[in-house]
Amino acid sequence: VPAALLGSALLRRPAALGAAAARCAPARDSHGPPRQGHGTSKAASLHWTGERAVSVLLLGLLPAAYLCPGPAVDYSLAAALTLHGHWGLGQVITDYVHGDVPIKVANTGLYILSALTFAGLCHFNYQDVGICKAVAMLWSL
16 A cells, blocks of 8 residues: 555554564565566556456356356356466465575466366366266255
8 A cells, every 4th residue: 555545654663563573574675666576556456356356257157057057157167266266376375485486386386286277177077067067966965
């Protein structure tokens, strides 16, 4: 959030917390240019909007899967679920993986996992009963 919107008084840290933080962690330059791999605030805003759009799409696809199951809904679910999971696991990597090499390895693994997930769901839709029918069969047990 830009400092102009919050005001400088809200951004000041109490003296005790500032001293404790200075002893525990190295200083970070949050006002410098973005580091490699980090997008601009415009890109982050578009990404956030895309995440919300996929979440809303999933909310609409769930009733559609029940009311009118078919290949279009199956493949839409495959794409939306894969993208939703990819972005969610990407946030886990952002939060918990540190260092350039581990981040690159984790992101590569994430892309491979997401591609295999999407390919597996598409294969399941094409060669088997599909996601909608499979969930209906599970509910009928």
